[in-house]
Amino acid sequence: MDNRPIGVFDSGLGGLTAVRELQRLLPGEDIIYFGDTGRVPYGGRSKDTIIRYARQDVAFLRTFDLKAIVIACGTVSTTALDVLTAENDIPVWGVVEPAARAAAQATRNGKVGLIGTQATIRSGAYERRIAQGAPQIRVMAAACPLFVPLVENGRFRRGDIVAETVVGEYLEPFRTAGVDTLVLGCTHYPLLTEIIGDYMGPEVTLIDVGRTCADAVARHLTDMDALSGPGRTGESRYYVSDSAEDFSRLASVFLRRDVEESVTQVDIWKY
């Protein structure tokens, strides 16, 4: 048993798709979330900058006595997981491993699509992980840099002509290639699930990396006997590097409920 909180972070709001799932699966766990809303997006930045920012995010989270850290960000998971794992004496989990496994299990025709930020696609992390376990699977990958700003600006609902046009343009090659599984390799993308699902069709399985990561974290903590004590109700606290007010308004969309918990702004450059 371990009553310490789980630290979760993302470049912005996308990681909340993983938090929602963690809260559903593990209602007894305390969660400390940091969203680097002042510096989002990370996805178009260099590897060095992403690692520097991720180290600061983790340094802030480690001011709390945590039992584990969840990198609820595709960009940081694909670019800085090794560094963060080596530098921390508590488990650090990212989104790649569980999503790659889920994609390999889901595909029937061996054609898997991967969409993510430029940094995620540049890393080749999914291709490497899938090739280890299932070298026969072909991975087709493309960056979708306009998806994060669309989502952060609330432009993700069915009928939004801009979002639908951008989705069609990015995903047309995947539909033509006949992928039967598409990894939404960025934690912002699940908000576009309806539009992406409509475009790709019902026979294509969409892998939500925040959700598969949360499932894996729940299993790890159970296996390690590191869940919080029985009968507890977990609490979540949110920290951001930009305005707390803006966060609460948009976060409710990601969490699909009002954010009543405390949201605090921090100066991330201090860490």
Ligand code: DGL
């Ligand atoms: N949520 C981040 C990810 O999963 C994307 C946003 C960004 O570019 O910072 O990759």
